[in-house]
Amino acid sequence: MTRTVYVVGAPMDYGADRRGVDMGSSAIRYADLSDELAAAGVETVDGGDLLVPRAEERDPGDESAKFLPEIEDVCTRLADEVADAIDSDNTPLVLGGDHAVAIGSLVGCSRDADIGAVWFDAHGDFNTPETSPSGNIHGMPLAAALGEGRFETEEWANASGLREENIAYVGLRTLDDTEKDAIRASDMTAYTMSDIDERGVIPVVEDALDVATAGVDGIHVSLDLDWLDPDEAPGVGTPVRGGATYREAHAALETVAERDREADILRSMDVVEVNPILDESNRTAEIAAELAASALGKRIL
Template structure:
């Protein structure tokens, strides 16, 4: 085995209004994740799930950033798990849970290193408590990691070594107006679905990798399954038509794996927003497990 993957379940659904993504880690494991990783020629060590109290037992609190103390607790523990795994020479694979878990993934992987990230997502995830129309923190993880708005005072959320110029969106297709303005004014790079339509997925991901890896120690890949078209992956809480196809998703992550084989770039990854309640015969979790394997080196030949 050429790599040890440290699987961490983060069954958190504080970041979204719709319940169900807390069952995502179990659904992905049930979808033969272990076999998929073995087929990628990696040794998987499953650390189990972090303990997360049920949202129904807690008060959402501040409507501009719901459940923020609970999210802080989970993400602080997750950051420690991710950092410890990297220190042990392992590659953390975080199974969400809603996308707010990426605050912990990024804080852990960027604790003692300069990192970039590729963000496969239909959404920008760049709202702050001041701009969010919903107060749902799963729409804020990149803003939190960069210390935007109120998050400037939330040290637990800030990914110290995350470099804004090495953040690349791939496949955006829906943004709030405040996010659109903020992303345009930032040093981040954004490729929309139109870029993929015009240039093809592998060309876009190659360029994204060039930007994300420039001058850093490695990258974090954050993959929200709502990046895929809902016809491919129905088990998500915020579906948006016009997403990536099954084959485009595999090609994208196979391209990441190819660059990783050449340059050893992949520090960590998260897979988020699988909602079994909204799924059909565990289809979305099946795809998530397959895509994890593609990112970690599974090949057709």
């Protein structure tokens, strides 16, 4: 049966300091996303974008968790969109927006299901309002979904079916000191860029998928474009040198698709942190569209 992908945009930039990532969903669509998905052999339903008021119209409020009420509103609505798509036997593809949108993706994906997650990112996203040096919630989505710190009482953010032991990072390369300690103390599995250098990207992703899929109903894949090296994907708000190459990124997402063909594991996916203001000729958005298609089954042959 042909997979149907439900595309929904979450043009939110409340989670970061640098403006512009709210245009990411439009940029990815403009980068021929629909053609890329057609080449992957899937049918597409585009649900449009959630309505998100501009950050400039709002007060960031609490400096330890900026724009928290606004992020709650967006992610609550996004969680419903994701859960409804899954209930309709569709695969939701969420276009960010900053990485805080993943709170909604995870909550929706885990509604009435046990899930794992594969997190392609330069950063750990495991800060809390108590530990974050910036107060930017795009650095907190995994902590929020797992109910860490202050998020323990933020029920809207807690992904009840997400299992810590089924979360695998792929390609970490920059962490805050308190974040390092928290990840080490957790049951999550972290593969750094050094692991990819030593072992190659495909064995690392295969191991990450083993972790994420063990004993669950399916997985969420979260792709932050700053996982790639900024020479490949310059249009991101927090670039870090030494990331994945273009070919490594495609090999990684093709590995996800191969496992999905074998075991039907992919429940949802988000693609985040594309900032057209910082991009060069929409390169990063084009890569985002291509990588989403690779995860959903596009192959060379």
